[in-house]
Each structure stands twice: as structure tokens, then as C-alpha cells.
Amino acid sequence: MANRPQNLLLLDLAALLMRAAEAGVVMLSSLAMVILSGDRLGPDLSNYQNATLVGVIFYAGLAEVTGAYDVDVRFTLRQAWRRVITSWLATTTFLLTLSFLFKASEQYSRGWAIGWAIFAAGGLCLTRALMVIWMTRLKRRGVFNQRVAIFGAGAQGQRVARYIQDHPKLTITLVGFYDDRTPDRLPAREIDLPFLGAMNDLTAAIRAGGIDQVIVALPWLAEARLQKVAASLAVTPVRIRLAPDLASFAFAHRPLVMLGDLPALTLFERPLSGFDQVTKRWEDVILGAFILVLLSPVMLACALAVKLDSPGPIFFRQWREGFNNSRFRIWKFRSMRVEAAQPDGQINQAKRDDDRVTRVGRLLRRTSLDELPQLFNVLSGEMSLVGPRPHAPTTRAGERMFHEIIDTYAARHNVKPGITGWAQVSGWRGETETEEKLLKRLEHDLHYIENWSLSLDIYILIKTAATQFFSKMAH
Known part of the structure; x- marks a missing residue:
């Protein structure tokens, strides 16, 4: 062909x-x-x-x-x-x-x-x-495919070729590699495509009608080399494209915007900006106040049960990491014995059948009723009804702290933490004693941040009310 x-x-x-x-x-x-x-x-x-x-x-x-x-x-x-x-x-x-x-x-x-x-x-x-x-x-049968040659047989050219081969919807047939370096100076090819020669061979193939398009896959830092290649190909009657640099492949799915006449990749948008931010805040205030009034008899009963079950305060307050990595004190009904309280620098997550948990506390944690006082955090603006769950700054998965395991862990703090979240209703709730569980939770948190909508929040709240009060993962 x-x-x-x-x-x-x-x-x-x-x-x-x-x-x-x-x-x-x-x-x-x-x-x-x-x-x-x-x-x-x-x-x-x-x-x-x-x-x-x-x-x-x-x-x-x-x-x-x-x-x-x-x-x-x-x-x-x-x-x-x-x-x-x-x-x-x-x-x-x-x-x-x-x-x-x-x-x-x-x-x-x-x-x-x-x-x-x-x-x-x-x-x-x-x-x-x-x-x-x-x-x-x-x-x-190749009827619609354009015959494409890649100029640049290095790592960048091979990555371009692999991308094209992995996307069969593209109307492209790869002819092979061309490069102005001799074969002995090129890295070993991982792609099953032939090396067909240098620039002279490429222009000859174009003149013979065997190539419809050329993709130049050279490092962008080699500006003089790029200009020389572009000048050589400019006199040929085919389409010439410049492949992204190696670093650009990591962000190939990001949208391209124009800053005047300058194209720029949007690596990350500020989540929940503008009207979305106002909408979510009103959601928190209106629904939060409504839920607080609706559940006030339940909260009063929980407070009374905590006070009668064991000596100590009704509420438990502890430092958590919130929006933009700022810290705030979270409200919860006390579910552990006072003498088992840990300093903020030595936090161990509750485990199944944890002997630190009181009798009432075990019921509160299993039904998630101990989380209800966080409605005060929501109304004060420190939290949202829906968002990534706030963790204590020194919480660990295995032997390592969360931020030591995942470089992008702090990205979950780009929005306010929530009483419930996408990870929780998707089954990733409770203790994160392994790094795999932390990775899954972070994956769901980032999915929520990137795909936020009011309807998604309502869905999470409804699913939380329907299922999470009786989750087997809470202890």
C-alpha cells in the first residue's frame, strides 16, 4: 500500500x-x-x-x-x-x-x-x-489512511509511533522512521517500524508520491535542528506536523487554550471557581441548616447518650487538614474513652473492635452519627457537605504518612473537605491501613474534584443517607 x-x-x-x-x-x-x-x-x-x-x-x-x-x-x-x-x-x-x-x-x-x-x-x-x-x-483496507512518516527515531519519535498504533481510530498508516543520524547513533527501537534513511531519502519518497504527511518528532530544545528540518520539508507538497515534546505527552489530554496568538496547555483549572463556588456554598448553607434542624432531635439524643455512657465531654475536637492545606478543628461526638485520647501528633486510626471505643461510641461510629456535629463546620465555612474526607495531619497508612506515599496527595485539599464524599459512597470508607486503600481513596477524591456538579453532590448525599449509616466499614 x-x-x-x-x-x-x-x-x-x-x-x-x-x-x-x-x-x-x-x-x-x-x-x-x-x-x-x-x-x-x-x-x-x-x-x-x-x-x-x-x-x-x-x-x-x-x-x-x-x-x-x-x-x-x-x-x-x-x-x-x-x-x-x-x-x-x-x-x-x-x-x-x-x-x-x-x-x-x-x-x-x-x-x-x-x-x-x-x-x-x-x-x-x-x-x-x-x-x-x-x-x-x-x-x-487502508482506503482512508494517510501514509505518515516520522522524522526522528529517538524516544520521542517512538512514543509518537506507539500512540498512533494504540489508537486504531486514527486514519493513519505509519510508513517508517527517518532521521538525520546514522543507525549506530540511534537508540534501540521498541516499535516494529523500519528505519528508512535520512532527510534526502525522505524528500525522495515524498517526491515519488509515497508519503502524505510527515510528523517531526525532535526535542523542542534543539531549536536550530528543528528549523533546519522544517526548512528542508517546507519545499515538499505534504502536510508537516510537529509532535509534542516528551514532557507534553503527560498532559496530552489537557485542553489547549489561546493566549492571544500563543497556544497554551491548561494543566489544572482552579476547581469550583466563579459561579460554581457560590453554588456550592449556598448548597452547604441551605441544605446544612435544613439537615441540622431536621436532625436536631437525633443529635440531642446522641449527646445525652454520650454523656450518660462514660465520663468526659460530649464533643471531640481534633485538628484536620482542610482547603488549601489550612488546619481547622473538626467537631464530632466523642466515641472513645477520655483516657484513650491521643495527642494530635500521634494519631492512630480506629480499628475494628478497637478497645478505645465506648459502647455508645461503637453504635455512633457504625451508624456515622458521630459525624453529625460536623454540620457546625459546614455552616462556619470550614467544610462542605460533600467533599474529600478530612484527615488528621499525621495519619499513616502502614508505616508512612499519607503525603509521603503519594506526591499528589495535597491535591485533595484544593476543595473544602466534606462530611461525606465520592470515595465513601464508592466503598472506600473507614481505616486506610494499607497504601492501596489510600491510593483508591485519593483516586476517587480527585475524580470528584475534577467532575464536580450540583447533581453529583445530591446523588452522593442521597446515597449516603440510604447506605452509609449502616456501612460495615465503619468502626
Whole structure:
């Protein structure tokens, strides 16, 4: 295949055919319902013709906007169906709204409208499935693939090649490596691709029509070398791309933004900024106050039980690490004997059947009722209802402190800690006596921070109320 010319228009022509086929489905579905409805539609069908034309035009435009024909969905059925159905549902909603606003709904048959909506939806899904299957088969034969050469056979070039090989949706066939260094100066290749020569060999292959695109994979620090390579390739009639530097691969999934004309990768966004931050605070204040009032009789009963069960204070306060690594004192119902209290610098997590826990304390911890006073921390702004659970600064997993095990442990402090969290409702609650449990908890905490939404908080609160009061992991 490397010796036969590639038609770079084939992929665009196939996509154009896909657009035409789906527009035809929308039109033919309406026509089919007109035929099936017979005389019930009346002799004048101009209204139905106009509605069909508007529907076809609107669907075609909306499908473009939603990315229904983007390269990444031309070979993936699930994503394609989602965008196609979204476009068609929006189209039917638009048509219904239009008919309502112009008071024209009485001019159309409900049976025709419902049938058109259903037939078109089914036809669009079937058509897209057939097109995806057809295009996927052609892609496997290399019909759509561009022949790509990588200039740079070092570690960076090999990583680019590995990335392309691991992503079969890309319409790329790798031809091989080129490099201006001799083979004896190159590192051992871990990728099964041939080394085809230096710059002269690359330009000769391009002139012969055997290459459609070149990816330059050289260290960005070698500026003079990059400019020399770019100047040599600039006179050839193929697409030239510059691969990311080695360090950039670690952040390849991060979004690219423009600072004027300067592209920049967004490594980390400030979580819960702007309106999201205000929304979460109001959630904490309103729901926190409501829950506090609702559960005040339960809290009063817990306080009385703690006082009667063992001598000592009702509440237990201890330092925790919160937002931006700042420390605050957390409120809890006392669940351990006073003489078993530990200094803040020598914290040992409670274990199953821990003899330091009182009789009432064991019930409070098992039902998580000992956490209810943290509503005071929420209302004072030190905590949230939902967030990563706050840990004592000197808590350990095994023999090491948390921050010694994971370099990114402090990232969980980018938001306020919570009474409950995504890790807790996902089963990672209780003692973290092993490093693996800590890693899993941190993984869930970071997932929550990166994917926060009000609906996610409500889901976590509901699941906490339904299941966590009787968790077997609490002790």
C-alpha cells in the first residue's frame, strides 16, 4: 500500500455521502408517512412539503453543529448514534415549537408527525450503522489512511509511533522512521517500524508520491535542528506536523487554550471557581441548616447518650487538614474513652473492635452519627457537605504518612473537605491501613474534584443517607 497513491478526498467524499444519506432518510420518512396516511391529509400537501424541507435543513445544520460527522465518530457507532439522535430530537422539538408559535399545529396530522419522528429516528440509526460498518471495512483496507512518516527515531519519535498504533481510530498508516543520524547513533527501537534513511531519502519518497504527511518528532530544545528540518520539508507538497515534546505527552489530554496568538496547555483549572463556588456554598448553607434542624432531635439524643455512657465531654475536637492545606478543628461526638485520647501528633486510626471505643461510641461510629456535629463546620465555612474526607495531619497508612506515599496527595485539599464524599459512597470508607486503600481513596477524591456538579453532590448525599449509616466499614 505504501507504493500506491492515496486519494485524500475519499474520507471527505464518504462523509458527504453519509450526510446525503441521512438527509434522504429524513425526507423519505416524511414521504412514507404521507403515503401511508392517504386521503386523511387532504388534497393540499404543500404544508407537509414545507415542514419536511425545514426539517431536513434544520437536521443537517444541527448535525454539523453537534459533530455528528466529525472524524472521531465516523468509525464509532455508539457516539455516532448519540449525536444523531440528539440532532433529530432537537429537530422535532424545533418543528413542534415553530408550529405552536405560528398557530399552525392544527394544519398537520398528529399521526403523520408521530410516524415521521419515529420512522426517521429508526432510519437514521440504521443508516448510520450501515455507513459506519462500510467505512470501517474500507478503513481496515487502508482506503482512508494517510501514509505518515516520522522524522526522528529517538524516544520521542517512538512514543509518537506507539500512540498512533494504540489508537486504531486514527486514519493513519505509519510508513517508517527517518532521521538525520546514522543507525549506530540511534537508540534501540521498541516499535516494529523500519528505519528508512535520512532527510534526502525522505524528500525522495515524498517526491515519488509515497508519503502524505510527515510528523517531526525532535526535542523542542534543539531549536536550530528543528528549523533546519522544517526548512528542508517546507519545499515538499505534504502536510508537516510537529509532535509534542516528551514532557507534553503527560498532559496530552489537557485542553489547549489561546493566549492571544500563543497556544497554551491548561494543566489544572482552579476547581469550583466563579459561579460554581457560590453554588456550592449556598448548597452547604441551605441544605446544612435544613439537615441540622431536621436532625436536631437525633443529635440531642446522641449527646445525652454520650454523656450518660462514660465520663468526659460530649464533643471531640481534633485538628484536620482542610482547603488549601489550612488546619481547622473538626467537631464530632466523642466515641472513645477520655483516657484513650491521643495527642494530635500521634494519631492512630480506629480499628475494628478497637478497645478505645465506648459502647455508645461503637453504635455512633457504625451508624456515622458521630459525624453529625460536623454540620457546625459546614455552616462556619470550614467544610462542605460533600467533599474529600478530612484527615488528621499525621495519619499513616502502614508505616508512612499519607503525603509521603503519594506526591499528589495535597491535591485533595484544593476543595473544602466534606462530611461525606465520592470515595465513601464508592466503598472506600473507614481505616486506610494499607497504601492501596489510600491510593483508591485519593483516586476517587480527585475524580470528584475534577467532575464536580450540583447533581453529583445530591446523588452522593442521597446515597449516603440510604447506605452509609449502616456501612460495615465503619468502626
